[in-house]
Amino acid sequence: MAIGFSGGVDSSYLLFAGLRYGADIQAYYVKAAFQPQFEFEEAKKLANLIGASMKVLELDVLSNEKVLSNPADRCYHCKLTIFGSLVAQAKADGYPVIIDGTNASDDASDRPGMKALEEMSVRSPLRECNLSKEDIRKLSKEAGLFTWDKPSYACLATRIPAGCAITGEILQKVEKSEDALFSLGFSDFRVRVYNGAARLQFPLKQIDEALAKREQILEALKLYFPVILLDMEVR
Secondary structure, three states, rough: OEEEEEOOOOHHHHHHHHOOOOOOOOOEEEOOOOHHHHHHHHHHHHHHOOOOEEEEOOOOHHHHHHHHOOOOOOOHHHHHHHHHHHHHHHHOOOOOHHHHHHHOOOOHHOOHHHHHHOOOOOHHHHHOOOOOHHHHHHHHHOOHHHHHHOOOOOOOOHHHHOOOOOOOHHHHHHHHHHHHHHHOOOOOOOOEOOOOOOEEOOOHHHHHHHHHHHHHHHHHHOOOOOEEEEEOOOO
């Protein structure tokens, strides 16, 4: 079987479990503008640690006009594009069964991308086995995977409001801004685009630290956005 592998908590455990129980499993990482570089590096690291084969598929997801225009159901069109490419390559390589890391905690009613996966007959073993995010983190920790406590990370496209066109330039600005915040010691945050400004969302426990590092944040992010806003609602 082939797995759509992102290097996140869920797909990492699924890949590990597949290998552990003797499956002939090939990992495919789709490298596109919506995935930050650090995710790619961590996916390679995890694959190497567990001895998995990882094939990288380069994809220009912004060449799809329905994705570029960023409608409310963008995730549906994006999944069709990404997994369409993955499914075609996997079947050409001799892997007819395609799986992904969707788990039982994921809300199908709020995820148009899951509809696309169903249409392409992509299986979700973690969801089918009723494993929640908490279950997967626990199992990952027991397995010694460094991803067990990795914060959830949605693709960069989720930082752009629906209806606003997505460009490679704005995605780069978001990625570099988030890299800057990572380097300042923050985690599990988001840099969202709001009317041309950067709207920063931190977990409640990091807001005091964000205020204390106000000058450093402004200095780093003013390179990419003219206005920096702090969202006082917890992410």
